[in-house]
Amino acid sequence: MSAMTEPARPINPTPRPPGEEAELLRIWATPRGWRLPSAVNNTVIGLIYLGAALLFFVLAGILALLMRLQLAQPDGAFIGQELYNQMFTVHGTTMMFLFAVPAMEALGVMLLPQMLAARDLPFPRLSAFAIWAYIIGGLVFFSTIFYDLAPAGGWFMYPPLTLTEYQPGDNADFWLLGIGFIEISAIAGAVEIVIGVLRTRPPGMTLSRMPIFAWSMLIFAAMIVFAFPAVILATMLLEIERAFGWPFFTAARGGDALLWQHLFWFFGHPEVYIIFLPAAGLVSMMVPTFARTPLVGYRLIVVALIATGFFSFGLWVHHMFTTGIPGLSLAFFSAASMAVAVPSGIQVFSWIATMAAGRARWQITTPSLFILGFLFIFVVGGLTGVMVAMVPFDFQVHDTHFVVAHLHYVLVGGMVFPLFATFYYWAPMLSRRPLSERLGRWSFGLMFTGFNVAFFPMHITGLAGMPRRVWTYPTGLGWDTLNLVSTIGSFVLAAGVLVFLVDLARNFRPSGKPAGNIWRAATLEWLPSDVYAARSIPHVTSRDPLWDQPSLADEVAAGAHYLPDAPTGGRETLVTSALEAKPQYVLQMPGAGWPQVLAAVFTAACFLLLTVKAVLPAVACAVLAIVFVVAWLWPLDPGPARGQVEIGAGIRLPTYMTGPRSHGWWAMIVLMLVAASLYLSYVFSYLYLWTVSPDVWPSRGASLPGLDRPLLSAALCVIAVVAFAAADRWLPSADSRALLPSALGVLVGCAALAAAVAVEILLHWQDGLRPQATAYGAMVYLAGVLAAQVVAAVVLMGLFTVARLVAGRADRERRNSFDHTALLAYYAAAQTALGLALVHGFPRLIR
Amino acid sequence: MGIVFAVLFGPLVWAVHLMVLYGAHASACAAAASVDGTPRPLIALFALATAIALLLVSLPLALPKRFAGFLSRAPDEENRFLLSLMRWLAGLSVVAVAANGMALLIVPPC
Numbered sequence: 001m002s003a004m005t006e007p008a009r010p011i012n013p014t015p016r017p018p019g020e021e022a023e024l025l026r027i028w029a030t031p032r033g034w035r036l037p038s039a040v041n042n043t044v045i046g047l048i049y050l051g052a053a054l055l056f057f058v059l060a061g062i063l064a065l066l067m068r069l070q071l072a073q074p075d076g077a078f079i080g081q082e083l084y085n086q087m088f089t090v091h092g093t094t095m096m097f098l099f100a101v102p103a104m105e106a107l108g109v110m111l112l113p114q115m116l117a118a119r120d121l122p123f124p125r126l127s128a129f130a131i132w133a134y135i136i137g138g139l140v141f142f143s144t145i146f147y148d149l150a151p152a153g154g155w156f157m158y159p160p161l162t163l164t165e166y167q168p169g170d171n172a173d174f175w176l177l178g179i180g181f182i183e184i185s186a187i188a189g190a191v192e193i194v195i196g197v198l199r200t201r202p203p204g205m206t207l208s209r210m211p212i213f214a215w216s217m218l219i220f221a222a223m224i225v226f227a228f229p230a231v232i233l234a235t236m237l238l239e240i241e242r243a244f245g246w247p248f249f250t251a252a253r254g255g256d257a258l259l260w261q262h263l264f265w266f267f268g269h270p271e272v273y274i275i276f277l278p279a280a281g282l283v284s285m286m287v288p289t290f291a292r293t294p295l296v297g298y299r300l301i302v303v304a305l306i307a308t309g310f311f312s313f314g315l316w317v318h319h320m321f322t323t324g325i326p327g328l329s330l331a332f333f334s335a336a337s338m339a340v341a342v343p344s345g346i347q348v349f350s351w352i353a354t355m356a357a358g359r360a361r362w363q364i365t366t367p368s369l370f371i372l373g374f375l376f377i378f379v380v381g382g383l384t385g386v387m388v389a390m391v392p393f394d395f396q397v398h399d400t401h402f403v404v405a406h407l408h409y410v411l412v413g414g415m416v417f418p419l420f421a422t423f424y425y426w427a428p429m430l431s432r433r434p435l436s437e438r439l440g441r442w443s444f445g446l447m448f449t450g451f452n453v454a455f456f457p458m459h460i461t462g463l464a465g466m467p468r469r470v471w472t473y474p475t476g477l478g479w480d481t482l483n484l485v486s487t488i489g490s491f492v493l494a495a496g497v498l499v500f501l502v503d504l505a506r507n508f509r510p511s512g513k514p515a516g517n518i519w520r521a522a523t524l525e526w527l528p529s530d531v532y533a534a535r536s537i538p539h540v541t542s543r544d545p546l547w548d549q550p551s552l553a554d555e556v557a558a559g560a561h562y563l564p565d566a567p568t569g570g571r572e573t574l575v576t577s578a579l580e581a582k583p584q585y586v587l588q589m590p591g592a593g594w595p596q597v598l599a600a601v602f603t604a605a606c607f608l609l610l611t612v613k614a615v616l617p618a619v620a621c622a623v624l625a626i627v628f629v630v631a632w633l634w635p636l637d638p639g640p641a642r643g644q645v646e647i648g649a650g651i652r653l654p655t656y657m658t659g660p661r662s663h664g665w666w667a668m669i670v671l672m673l674v675a676a677s678l679y680l681s682y683v684f685s686y687l688y689l690w691t692v693s694p695d696v697w698p699s700r701g702a703s704l705p706g707l708d709r710p711l712l713s714a715a716l717c718v719i720a721v722v723a724f725a726a727a728d729r730w731l732p733s734a735d736s737r738a739l740l741p742s743a744l745g746v747l748v749g750c751a752a753l754a755a756a757v758a759v760e761i762l763l764h765w766q767d768g769l770r771p772q773a774t775a776y777g778a779m780v781y782l783a784g785v786l787a788a789q790v791v792a793a794v795v796l797m798g799l800f801t802v803a804r805l806v807a808g809r810a811d812r813e814r815r816n817s818f819d820h821t822a823l824l825a826y827y828a829a830a831q832t833a834l835g836l837a838l839v840h841g842f843p844r845l846i847r
Numbered sequence: 848m849g850i851v852f853a854v855l856f857g858p859l860v861w862a863v864h865l866m867v868l869y870g871a872h873a874s875a876c877a878a879a880a881s882v883d884g885t886p887r888p889l890i891a892l893f894a895l896a897t898a899i900a901l902l903l904v905s906l907p908l909a910l911p912k913r914f915a916g917f918l919s920r921a922p923d924e925e926n927r928f929l930l931s932l933m934r935w936l937a938g939l940s941v942v943a944v945a946a947n948g949m950a951l952l953i954v955p956p957c
């Protein structure tokens with residue numbers, strides 16, 4: 001019998017024992033009042049996250065309106081040039097980094113566990129940490145516009161304009177440190193999402209039964225893992241150059257400003273799809289509901305999502321068509337840019353087919369209107385995208401308002417409209433009342449009209465030659481009327497947003513007893529739920545469980561499915577296998593608490609103090625941040641003490657897991673992928689600068705230090721690996737106190753890694769190489785910096801592990817903290833060795 | 848892991864192909880700042896790399912079952928789903944590899 005037709009069946013006897021639900025309510029209760037920030041429940045912090053993203057949308061939108069006022073007439077005198085520069089920079093940066101990506105991650109945090117009927121994400125405090133870090137960092141970044149401290153280099157911050165010579169002051173540093181920091185928080189969220197999708201699905205929800213939104217979030221998170229490190233490295237390089245004068249981007253000393261563009265767009269192009277894919281996933285969830293038909297071409301949509309995820313990494317150079325790169329690069333990336341329209345086209349056709357299949361039943365509602373608006377606007381944006389992918393056309397319109405029109409059609413069409421559909425569609429999942437259909441339609445009408453009136457004319461002004469990023473323009477160029485129309489349109493659009501906000505204020509009331517499944521949708525987030533999520537975790541047998549198993553909602557609410565109680569007495573959810581979703585173990589999770597909030601506060605403070613070069617207070621904050629991280633991690637890794645528990649249907653599962661099957665191990669692997677992509681970006685930068693300025697590289701290895709000390713460093717790396725492997729074997733058993741050998745192993749391993757890096761850096765220093773002198777020197781020292789960074793993390797984790805060994809909180813069975821440290825240590829050894837090979841080997845190979 | 852690798856095989860080949868071609872041509876152009884016309888060895892490299900890549904990406908298309916032998920751990924329905932993901936992705940990768948390869952063979956490099 002195929003798995004598809006296996007009967008849905010209640011698993012546990014009902015009625016459930018009295019008091020069981022009360023116990024769940026007590027365990028999952030959300031802190032109220034001033035304690036709210038300590039909450040970790042995904043619906044609560046997800047809502048805070050989404051609210052913050054919406055706030056940034058409104059703030060950046062207000063800046064946009066002010067800019068449009070300035071551009072309404074020729075020779076406008078409302079905003080001066082310098083302020084205008086700061087405004088478009090903050091507007092673009094806020095929209096991209098503080099609104100679009102966070103809004104999508106917020107929806108992941110809020111919706112994913114509900115769609116997977118998990119009680120929470122696997123690392124609740126990590127999401128809370130990421131969210132608070134983002135909110136604090138984001139607010140400070142945005143507020144710079146009020147103090148004339150805002151960066152003015154455009155949202156992509158190209159050097160040389162952003163070097164200290166041309167932008168003295170701290171303005172650009174707020175961008176570099178602020179945005180770099182917020183990207184780290186985005187990566188933390190991505191780790192959470194990958195593990196959540198792969199490991200906390202309900203039993204029976206195999207990959208082929210996963211809701212499309214989960215697929216799109218999986219690919220979204222994977223793309224963040226590979227794309228964000230490139231821009232993090234870029235911001236590191238630029239900040240180091242600004243602060244210490246290492247010439248990565250200064251041509252006179254062998255740097256190259258184009259390196260920034262490569263790194264930035266290797267992130268920046270995928271970024272567009274990072275924003276679009278989750279939105280597409282949301283649309284794929286809503287369209288079947290309104291068509292009352294299963295999604296047509298589920299499999300093709302998954303293919304399209306994966307293909308877009310991959311291929312979008314092969315296009316970055318199309319942002320650099322006008323920089324004088326070789327003709328071949330032009331052809332290469334032009335062809336690729338047109339080809340990537342194919343997977344997006346597949347999705348659009350799938351949606352249209354689904355609508356067509358259900359056209360007799362298609363419901364016109366506010367969300368479905370927003371979806372139709374999305375399709376129209378996004379397709380127009382896609383068409384102008386193919387136009388600018390053609391090199392001659394791009395030469396013509398590059399840096400004009402045509403591009404401003406194109407990018408807003410793609411971003412607003414591809415992301416804002418689906419997001420508003422989402423607000424209207426999913427509000428009843430959380431709120432006692434749904435949002436108002438009447439106000440919703442007004443909002444849609446105003447937004448759709450306003451958007452097109454505002455942005456369509458920019459295609460024409462752009463073709464007529466109006467550059468982007470100009471604070472004013474003379475009259476008589478044929479741009480006057482069109483600009484006025486644009487400005488009027490943007491206010492109509494804003495009115496639409498305002499209507500939505502009014503609707504929100506009047507009708508949105510988060511509640512434990514939400515309005516529920518008013519659309520009669522098919523997926524699990526519409527199960528009856530409370531703070532503990534679904535009452536029991538369902539056994540899933542198809543893609544549209546609520547349609548195919550009409551009694552499922554009642555069974556789940558009665559507690560007839562898995563884990564209707566809290567067998568360990570704390571917060572817990574089910575971990576299942578990645579492919580087939582077979583139950584594996586019960587994950588015990590932490591509840592509300594302050595350490596992750598304080599850690600976020602002090603991490604943000606540390607970065608901000610660094611920005612204004614208050615080094616000592618920054619160090620103090622870093623120490624405090626570490627203290628609170630320790631306070632947060634110390635109670636985790638509970639060990640196997642609670643043994644096995646029954647989750648229903650006679651299935652008994654362990655309550656503790658270590659090794660490659662554990663969710664923590666998976667998270668470490670993802671983190672190592674992040675570190676590895678950061679390092680690959682570095683290797684690329686090294687080789688790239690060499691191709692640009694071979695003259696500052698030592699030729700044929702002349703003037704390189706001898707090989708004895710690099711070999712010593714390499715040997716130290718090997719010693720570190722051996723030491724950690726030995727510590728692994730010597731981990732004490734639970735009842736023995738023989739912890740000295742393994743603790744020593746960890747300490748020796750850490751010391752060897754630190755020594756390996758120190759030997760290498762010292763060698764170059766004594767050899768007379770200086771990072772400020774040439775791009776070559778800067779790159780050599782950067783390898784040391786990157787190694788030191790990972791090794792510092794290993795040392796901190798190593799000390800933590802030793803402390804746990806001493807405290808009797810780690811042993812041969814209870815070993816996750818040791819395992820994670822060892823994994824990172826092996827990675828650090830490998831990366832350091834690779835760096836040695838590059839720095840000492842490569843110059844010996846070249847002529 | 849094996850499963851992920853098989854499903855993503857087409858796009859992975861595409862990625863390596865892109866890296867080799869773009870890397871080779873960008874550094875060749877940097878090294879010989881002004882080469883007139885396309886240096887023959889470069890063209891040969893492009894053609895060879897493209898041929899190999901096309902051969903590789905067509906493996907999952909031509910011999911899906913054998914190629915994805917290690918998928919058999921999954922139940923039937925899952926297996927079919929993953930196999931078809933693999934084939935579709937390989938198919939799209941053929942198009943992408945061919946488009947990239949063609950661009951390099953037609954246009955003079957620097």
Ligand code: HEM
Nearest residue numbers: 061064067088089092095100154155404411468469470490
């Ligand atoms: C709410 C309606 C919006 C209006 C009226 C608006 C208006 C504008 C204006 C006037 C500019 C500056 C054009 C120039 O002088 O070069 C701009 C730039 C930009 N906008 Fe928007 N925008 C809106 C929404 C968005 C959204 C939702 C996003 C992204 C999700 C976005 C992303 C950007 C970016 C990336 C830039 C380029 C900034 C730069 O040149 O560095 N905008 N927008």
Ligand SMILES: [Cu+2]
Nearest residue numbers: 269315318319
């Ligand atoms: Cu792009």
